[in-house]
Amino acid sequence: MDSIIVTGGGPLNGQIPIAGAKNACLALMPATLLSEEPLTLTNAPRLSDIRTMTELLTSLGAEVAGLQGGQVLALSSHALTNHTAEYDIVRKMRASILVLGPMLARDGQAVVSLPGGCAIGARPVDLHLRALEAMGAELDLREGYVHARAPRGLRGAVVDFPLVSVGATENALMAATLARGTSVLRNAAREPEIVDLARCLRAMGAQIEGEGSSEITIEGVARLHGATHPVVTDRIELGTYMLAPAICGGEVECLGGRIELVGAFCEKLDAAGISVEETPAGLKVTRRNGRVRAVDVVTEPFPGFPTDLQAQMMALLATTEGTSTLEERIFENRFMHAPELARMGAQIEVQGGTARVHGVERLKGAPVMATDLRASVSLILAGLAAEGETLVRRVYHLDRGYERVEEKLGGVGARIERIHGD
Ligand code: UD1
Numbered sequence: 001m002d003s004i005i006v007t008g009g010g011p012l013n014g015q016i017p018i019a020g021a022k023n024a025c026l027a028l029m030p031a032t033l034l035s036e037e038p039l040t041l042t043n044a045p046r047l048s049d050i051r052t053m054t055e056l057l058t059s060l061g062a063e064v065a066g067l068q069g070g071q072v073l074a075l076s077s078h079a080l081t082n083h084t085a086e087y088d089i090v091r092k093m094r095a096s097i098l099v100l101g102p103m104l105a106r107d108g109q110a111v112v113s114l115p116g117g118c119a120i121g122a123r124p125v126d127l128h129l130r131a132l133e134a135m136g137a138e139l140d141l142r143e144g145y146v147h148a149r150a151p152r153g154l155r156g157a158v159v160d161f162p163l164v165s166v167g168a169t170e171n172a173l174m175a176a177t178l179a180r181g182t183s184v185l186r187n188a189a190r191e192p193e194i195v196d197l198a199r200c201l202r203a204m205g206a207q208i209e210g211e212g213s214s215e216i217t218i219e220g221v222a223r224l225h226g227a228t229h230p231v232v233t234d235r236i237e238l239g240t241y242m243l244a245p246a247i248c249g250g251e252v253e254c255l256g257g258r259i260e261l262v263g264a265f266c267e268k269l270d271a272a273g274i275s276v277e278e279t280p281a282g283l284k285v286t287r288r289n290g291r292v293r294a295v296d297v298v299t300e301p302f303p304g305f306p307t308d309l310q311a312q313m314m315a316l317l318a319t320t321e322g323t324s325t326l327e328e329r330i331f332e333n334r335f336m337h338a339p340e341l342a343r344m345g346a347q348i349e350v351q352g353g354t355a356r357v358h359g360v361e362r363l364k365g366a367p368v369m370a371t372d373l374r375a376s377v378s379l380i381l382a383g384l385a386a387e388g389e390t391l392v393r394r395v396y397h398l399d400r401g402y403e404r405v406e407e408k409l410g411g412v413g414a415r416i417e418r419i420h421g422d
Contacts, residue, residue, distance in 0.1 A: 002399075004392045004406065006383030007415035008365060011250030011287075014412035016241045018256040018282070019045040020231030022401050024193040025073075026095040027170045028200050028231060029053045032062055032075035033102035034178060035204055037226030039075045044231055046070040049400045052093045056085055060099065080107060087113035087144060093400075097125050097167060100148060101175035104137055108150045114141075127168035131159045135172075135179050156181030156220050164189050164301040169216070170197055176218035177206040185216040191302040192261055196232040203227035235261035237402060239309040240377050242285045244409060246274045247316050247385045249287045252412050257283035264305045268313070271295045272320065294322035294359060299330050311337045311378035318346035319385060320359035328353045337375035340368040344379075344386055365390040373401045380405070384414050 020043035030053070032039040044050060046069065054064045054073075061081030065074040083103055090096040090113040103110035114125065125146075129139055132148065134157040140147040156179045159172055169189040174197070176183035188194070190212055198211035204227045207219035238257045245252040246269060259266060259278055266276045272295045275286045294317065299307040307330035317324040318341055328334050335355050338348045343366045347358040365388035370376030376398040383390030392398075395418070398405060406416045 001393070002395050002421070003419045004380060004395050004398070005417050005419060006380055006390045006392065008384060008386040008388060008390070009415050010248070010413070012245050012248050012252055012384075012412040012414055013250045015253045015255055016408045016412060018233050018238045018241065018254050019043075019403055021045070021193055021196070021234035021236070022047055022049055023095070023166070023236070024196045025050055025231050026053055027098055027193060027197045028229065029057060029064070029073065029075060030098045030102050031174060031197065031200055031204065032057065032077045033060070033080065033099060034106055034174060035224040035226060036078045039204070039226060040228040041073040041075070042071065042228065042230045044071055044073045045234060046403045047400060048396070049093055049095070052089065053095065056089045056096050056099060059086065059089060060103070083107060083109050083111060085110075085112040090115050095167065097128055098171055098174070100128065100146065101132060101171035104132060104148050104150055105154050105175040105178040108153060110148045112146050112148070114144050114146065125167075127161055127163070127165045128171045131161070131168055131172035132175055134159050135175055135183065154179035156183040156218070158184045159186065161185070161187040163187070166191050166193065169194055173197060173208070173216060173218065174201065176220060177201050177208070177224060179220040181220055183218045183220070185218070186214065188214050188216045189301060190214060192232055192235060200227060200229040203229055233257065233261060236306065236308040236374075238262055238283070239265050239306070240312050240381070240402070241408065242269070242276070242283065243312050243316055243381055244384060244412065244414070245285045246272070246287050246292065247319070247381050248414075250412070251284065251286045253279060253282055253284040255282040259283065264303055265309055268295050268297055268305065272316070291321040291359075292316065292319070294320045294324040296325045298327040301330070307331055307334065308374050310334065311374040312381055314338065314341060314348070314355065314357060315378040315382040317357040318348070318359060318363060318382060319361070322359055324357045324359070326355040326357060328355075336371040337378045340371070340375070340379055341382055343368055344382055344390065346382070362387055364388060367391040367393065370394045370397050373397045377402060377405070380409070380416070384409070384416075
């Protein structure tokens with residue numbers, strides 16, 4: 001298992017290119033299952049989660065080729081040879097459940113293992129299943145698998161989500177494109193990844209309106225065709241790298257960044273005293289002298305502050321002047337980075353879904369353990385500003401969501417190095 005060593009140091013300066021969004025790409029790839037014609041995704045990120053989705057789609061009979069070093073994915077599903085998504089692949093990544101809707105919509109059958117994924121709470125899939133059931137799917141849960149059938153095809157339905165779910169919205173959206181009649185998704189997720197998926201599906205011939213709002217209307221069509229689609233910028237990678245100069249000082253331009261992807265996050269940076277400026281190429285983040293101010297953060301569905309930036313924000317707040325409150329409203333048990341940050345001298349009290357972070361003058365390097373994807377990168381960010389050396393163990397989580405992290409941070413002056421093996 002690889003580790004990363006970070007040596008805390010001075011300010012960071014330069015540019016960091018931001019990749020295509022992992023979470024968008026993980027929803028766009030299964031869209032290939034909806035059509036016999038090829039789907040080409042450009043601006044794809046090169047990550048282990050993308051390789052896992054490739055493995056899953058290939059196991060179903062799809063063809064997936066990575067071109068230009070993996071930045072272009074050529075997908076094709078002219079005939080599916082298998083309709084079972086096996087536990088061995090699905091357990092590695094929760095987004096595997098996104099093959100359920102498309103497979104069912106196209107072929108009227110799908111068997112998908114219940115997913116695993118990051119250890120950040122229970123994370124059920126009941127909303128995905130309820131939406132498909134509303135469209136006429138017959139579901140049966142046996143031995144850890146969802147057995148789904150729609151012998152006469154899916155039919156359009158009104159789906160009223162009791163809570164906002166990104167994945168359930170994506171599954172329902174894809175399924176509805178080939179259902180007979182009209183579907184309306186109410187209380188739908190509004191994340192940029194949903195908008196990106198809707199755009200791709202529309203390029204494939206789907207009839208969709210309202211993406212980006214909480215009500216999406218889909219008019220089912222008989223078939224979808226091929227398309228080429230560029231994956232939207234990764235707003236979580238963007239926010240993560242915007243925090244690097246915020247924590248260490250300096251000025252970093254994140255190439256490809258756009259304010260509308262990270263609006264709520266930028267408001268918090270502004271309140272903390274960090275400047276964010278739009279440039280023709282992206283977003284420029286500057287921290288001049290002086291300590292950052294404490295701010296209170298509540299995670300919410302988009303356009304609120306993203307839960308996927310909560311751990312990284314905590315790394316910043318650990319060294320501010322005063323006390324900040326971080327309230328996690330999306331996932332229970334998503335403060336596992338707090339005790340690790342505490343090993344570096346952070347003063348954090350966690351009570352249920354709320355963390356109170358008392359800023360300290362400076363963190364100190366320590367050996368720490370990455371517990372999930374976003375936690376890993378928060379420890380790296382903290383290490384960049386800490387005194388001495390931080391050894392982050394178990395960075396395989398990191399490779400699920402961040403491509404070439406050492407190169408990107410090293411490129412702006414960070415002292416960061418990967419150690420292969422144990
Ligand atoms: C996606 C993102 C993940 C992000 C999350 C919230 C991908 C691949 N992953 O995950 O990085 O942290 O959105 O922004 O895009 N829930 C249920 N029943 C369900 C589904 C969800 O109760 O059937 C609950 C979850 O436990 C959670 C909340 O709904 O508390 C939101 O989860 P959801 O939006 O579905 O997250 P994911 O799509 O899994």
